[in-house]
Amino acid sequence: MTVRAGTGHVGTGVQAAAAGTTVAGNPQSSKSQLAYDAVKAKISDGSYGAGFRLVLGRIAKELDVSVVPVREAIRRLEAEGLITFERNIGATVAGIDPTEYLHTMQTLSIIEGAATALSAPLITDVEITKARRINEQMRECLSHFDPVRFTSLNLEFHAVLFTHCPNPHILDLVHRGWNRLNAIRASTFNYVPGRAQESVAEHEELLQLIETGADVDSIERAARNHRAATLIAYLKHAESTAEGE
Amino acid sequence: MTVRAGTGHVGTGVQAAAAGTTVAGNPQSSKSQLAYDAVKAKISDGSYGAGFRLVLGRIAKELDVSVVPVREAIRRLEAEGLITFERNIGATVAGIDPTEYLHTMQTLSIIEGAATALSAPLITDVEITKARRINEQMRECLSHFDPVRFTSLNLEFHAVLFTHCPNPHILDLVHRGWNRLNAIRASTFNYVPGRAQESVAEHEELLQLIETGADVDSIERAARNHRAATLIAYLKHAESTAEGE
DNA sequence: GTTAACTGGATCGTATACGATTTCGTACCT
DNA sequence: AGGTACGAAATCGTATACGATCCAGTTAAC
Missing domain, CATH: 1.10.10.10 (Winged helix-like DNA-binding domain superfamily/Winged helix DNA-binding domain)
Structure with missing residues (x-):
């Protein structure tokens, strides 16, 4: 010593x-x-x-x-x-089991829906076109199967929509939700093939709602359902593949 | 070494x-x-x-x-x-300025609304009567002015409604929201006199919605608006007292 | 007289030290 | 043979040490 x-x-x-x-x-x-x-x-x-x-x-x-x-x-x-x-x-x-995924998605659907709705009135044409361009790229991803890029673009798309949310708390919660989701996705990469197309279509619908200045309630509902639909698709997919295996 | x-x-x-x-x-x-x-x-x-x-x-x-x-x-x-x-x-x-209060309340209105809606289907008659009893006590508080007790009962009331929320994340967020609110309230005790009566009435309405098994959407909206109304009352009150000073 | 540099104290940031607890393997007892 | 008790290794928990940084007050320079 x-x-x-x-x-x-x-x-x-x-x-x-x-x-x-x-x-x-x-x-x-x-x-x-x-x-x-x-x-x-x-x-x-x-x-x-x-x-x-x-x-x-x-x-x-x-x-x-x-x-x-x-x-x-x-x-x-x-x-x-x-x-x-x-x-x-x-x-x-943390975040291993499927129920975790479910809960995280549900929470995010609520938070993100609110964030998007709150942002909506503040979104300008510039952002709309930007979001639309991103969505276009996502559509392209569909042809030459590229889920990783698709997922990353998906975040970009939604980020454009909710970054103007005037409530920093909610924004923070959205980011945390995405983080958790990322962590989960990284371990058990889940990507539901059929869902991607609907997703792109729903994005366009969402953009039109915002563009036409629809009431915040409809926008919130649309944004929330968009995510909820992904969750449901995942659940169905998981169920069927579980049988298949 | x-x-x-x-x-x-x-x-x-x-x-x-x-x-x-x-x-x-x-x-x-x-x-x-x-x-x-x-x-x-x-x-x-x-x-x-x-x-x-x-x-x-x-x-x-x-x-x-x-x-x-x-x-x-x-x-x-x-x-x-x-x-x-x-x-x-x-x-x-943290949490000094009024906009903080505003943001916290807004966030909580969304989260708590969702939590209450998700809990609603799981709430039994036992809890309903329990909540109603608490609300009764709150009504009593109105006569012999006791805002501290009122606030504490208010938490109890809502706690009964959302503790059955099956999504632990959301439940966690609700608790954090209440914590923040507590911290803010403790420093600048804000209590809008007129609001308390409406609040008790809205509690009863909310209970009836749950009791009659209304759809989750209405329940969510009711719970959210209940909190939002408190926020609005506060803002008006703050404005008027600011003038008065 | 005003401003800039200095200095001392308060406080933060992090490395190290070492007790406490858990875990796991092995030897011993039944 | 199976289970328990002992012991060692791994890891956690926290006290202490001390450099770095910030802040305020003071002095020196212009």
């Missing part, structure tokens, strides 16, 4: 170097933030999928930080519902 | 004593949880109201723990939106 009784610190200088340089490109640099972003990204892109065991020490070593900032990141993710955490046990990536 | 800086520790034994005893009554004991509960409670009951500066070290000393668990608690509260946090600056209790 031997080594150092005086300062008790060894790598402390590193901390200064790393934090001090503010690596130019990380606007909000902070190990805690780094850990948060890193773990969240890994969950979203599927590297850490479904029930994955998140060992604090391992993550810390991977990111070359100490456990303290990692713990903070984990706490934040816990509060956001992306992971579950048990005292003296550890953290695991 | 093994570093070992002599002892470098003094009060470490205390940790064992405190954590080890598991003070019998704290089922989920953990300093982090303790800090979370404590701070949240202080925010809810108004001790730490509106923009209050949360100094980590001070809180840690108050609770007789180190800063680490406090930081974790703060992170959780941050993710829940109860406080805001800036790097190298610190944390402050």
Whole structure:
């Protein structure tokens, strides 16, 4: 053992170097933030999928930080519902079972519907055309089967619709919902083939409703049903494939 | 490598004593949880109201723990939106300005409406009578002016209606909404006198809708409007008193 | 007299240290 | 052979240490 009784610190200088340089490109640099972003990204892109065991020490070593900032990141993710955490046990990536998917979709249908309705009066022609162009690209995706791109465009499309939502809370909830959904999708990629076409058509309907200045109630209902329809399609599909397997 | 800086520790034994005893009554004991509960409670009951500066070290000393668990608690509260946090600056209790109140109420109207509608089919006669009894007590509160009790009963009433919501996410969001609202209310106690009577009447209407098995849409609308009406009453009231001052 | 640089204190951020708890494998007892 | 008890490894929980950063008040320079 031997080594150092005086300062008790060894790598402390590193901390200064790393934090001090503010690596130019990380606007909000902070190990805690780094850990948060890193773990969240890994969950979203599927590297850490479904029930994955998140060992604090391992993550810390991977990111070359100490456990303290990692713990903070984990706490934040816990509060956001992306992971579950048990005292003296550890953290695991949440959102495994199908009912989770169901609940998340249902919640999102409500929140997103509201967000879209609230945004609607503030949406200009510019955004409408932009959304329409995205939807056009989605239609193209249908021919040369490309579900990944389709899903990504789908987010873009809806993002255009709800980003003008004047209520930041609701907007925040929408984002969280999408995050959860991403995490779930990454692990068990579910994509219902037939649904995509209806989806594109419903997008166009939704755009027309907004364009013609329909009352917020109809818009909310349309947006909500749009997502609910996807959920129902998924359930049916899951049922049938379960039999097939 | 093994570093070992002599002892470098003094009060470490205390940790064992405190954590080890598991003070019998704290089922989920953990300093982090303790800090979370404590701070949240202080925010809810108004001790730490509106923009209050949360100094980590001070809180840690108050609770007789180190800063680490406090930081974790703060992170959780941050993710829940109860406080805001800036790097190298610190944390402050969130939710000061009136637009915050507005947004929170709007969000809650949507979420709570949905939660109530989803619960409705699962509500039995037992709960209906229970809710009706609570509403009766609220009516009594009207005569001997008691806004605090009224508010508390109001939560109880709605809790009966939405606790059966089968979607845990939505239920969680409802609870968070109430928490935020509590925090705001504690700082700037706002209670619109005239509104209370309508509120009690609307509660009864809502009960009848549920009782007669009205379609979920009407129930959702009723629940949503009930809260929205409170918001509108508040806005009018705030406007008029602002003039009066 | 006004502004800029300095300085000290408060507070934040994170690394390290080490006790506590859980987990799992193995040896021992029945 | 099967189950239990002991022990070691892994991991969590939190205290402490100390650099970095921010802030306010003070002094120096113009």
